[in-house]
Amino acid sequence: MPAGLPPNAVRTAYEREIEEIIHGVYQKYSDVNEGSVATYIPELGKANPRHFGICLATVDGQVFHAGDWDEEFTIQSMCKPFAFQMALEQCGAEETLKHVGVEPSGDAFNSIELDPKTTRPFNPMINAGAIAVASLIKQLPVEAGVQAFVDKMSQAAGRRLRIDYDVLQSETLTGHRNRAIAYLMRNFGIIDDHVNESLHQYFAQCSMLVTCRDMAIMAATLANMGKNPLTGEQVFDFQYIKYILTVMFTCGLYDYAGGWAYEVGLPAKSGVGGGIFGVVNRQLGVSVYSPKLDAQGNSVRGILVCKELASQLGLHAFEFTNVGSNFLQWLL
Ligand code: GLN
Numbered sequence: 001m002p003a004g005l006p007p008n009a010v011r012t013a014y015e016r017e018i019e020e021i022i023h024g025v026y027q028k029y030s031d032v033n034e035g036s037v038a039t040y041i042p043e044l045g046k047a048n049p050r051h052f053g054i055c056l057a058t059v060d061g062q063v064f065h066a067g068d069w070d071e072e073f074t075i076q077s078m079c080k081p082f083a084f085q086m087a088l089e090q091c092g093a094e095e096t097l098k099h100v101g102v103e104p105s106g107d108a109f110n111s112i113e114l115d116p117k118t119t120r121p122f123n124p125m126i127n128a129g130a131i132a133v134a135s136l137i138k139q140l141p142v143e144a145g146v147q148a149f150v151d152k153m154s155q156a157a158g159r160r161l162r163i164d165y166d167v168l169q170s171e172t173l174t175g176h177r178n179r180a181i182a183y184l185m186r187n188f189g190i191i192d193d194h195v196n197e198s199l200h201q202y203f204a205q206c207s208m209l210v211t212c213r214d215m216a217i218m219a220a221t222l223a224n225m226g227k228n229p230l231t232g233e234q235v236f237d238f239q240y241i242k243y244i245l246t247v248m249f250t251c252g253l254y255d256y257a258g259g260w261a262y263e264v265g266l267p268a269k270s271g272v273g274g275g276i277f278g279v280v281n282r283q284l285g286v287s288v289y290s291p292k293l294d295a296q297g298n299s300v301r302g303i304l305v306c307k308e309l310a311s312q313l314g315l316h317a318f319e320f321t322n323v324g325s326n327f328l329q330w331l332l
Contacts, residue, residue, distance in 0.1 A: 036292055040174070043167045047291040052301055053289040057220035075207075075273065076275070077125070078215060102124075111127075213287075221236065222241055223281055223285050253298060263310075266280060273291065
């Protein structure tokens with residue numbers, strides 16, 4: 001029985017329908033075997049390629065799930081919108097945007113490039129932008145900044161989260177490309193002298209363990225104007241959430257961002273750990289975990305499931321019938 005409901009709560013007909021849809025989508029894609037698990041961070045190569053979980057959490061605190069929804073994996077790039085939110089809250093929009101832009105790059109997540117006009121990274125959803133953001137929210141000593149991030153994410157998930165130190169070490173030992181990006185940004189004055197500390201903040205953020213359920217609740221917290229729908233805690237300053245949802249919408253899937261917006265139509269973010277989450281503003285969060293990735297570094301089954309759910313539940317932001325905007329009425 002999903003959390004948010006008493007153990008023997010009777011599901012309404014609509015709730016049962018949503019549960020059936022989620023289980024049906026899970027069954028439909030459970031045999032898909034395309035893609036490959038990320039190995040460029042060696043520790044990620046240990047992921048079980050069969051793992052597959054789906055979770056949907058509503059802003060009124062209902063949670064629906066299927067499969068390996070409670071399996072832990074590292075958040076990877078799905079940390080980026082939340083770190084951007086923290087930078088906006090700590091530094092304000094004006095200062096933050098001196099260090100990172102909001103334009104889609106149309107390039108891979110790990111491109112070594114800056115906007116030639118401004119020398120800023122294009123946006124906070126690619127590695128360059130996320131390292132610039134990490135540099136803004138890092139603290140000295142570095143562990144204080146990492147802890148502040150983990151604390152905030154724990155509030156958003158509604159349970160205590162932690163870093164996977166094996167993944168952190170693996171990222172640190174092999175993250176030469178990210179180091180190159182960071183030093184390029186140091187050259188242009190986008191990040192300060194504490195390059196290694198900024199990288200540590202970024203690597204640690206990416207190495208935080210989450211479940212599919214955590215991500216759906218964190219997404220529902222964004223959908224719910226920053227308030228965790230299960231704990232009732234106001235986690236994020238809602239005035240900035242529109243900004244992070246916007247960059248998720250335009251840049252969250254890197255060089256598949258346009259295709260994603262066209263086909264799925266949700267602000268979303270993926271990570272090379274195999275997670276992906278999407279936000280239906282004011283209504284719900286949805287998350288999928290499946291470690292096999294496509295060429296862009298997005299979860300193969302994650303994308304299939306999101307497309308299917310968006311179509312079956314009418315979640316696309318510009319859906320003509322706009323069932324999505326009536327989603328909560330479905331549940332009543
Ligand atoms: N930690 C990973 C990296 O920096 C995150 C990339 C991702 O999830 N797309 O390469």
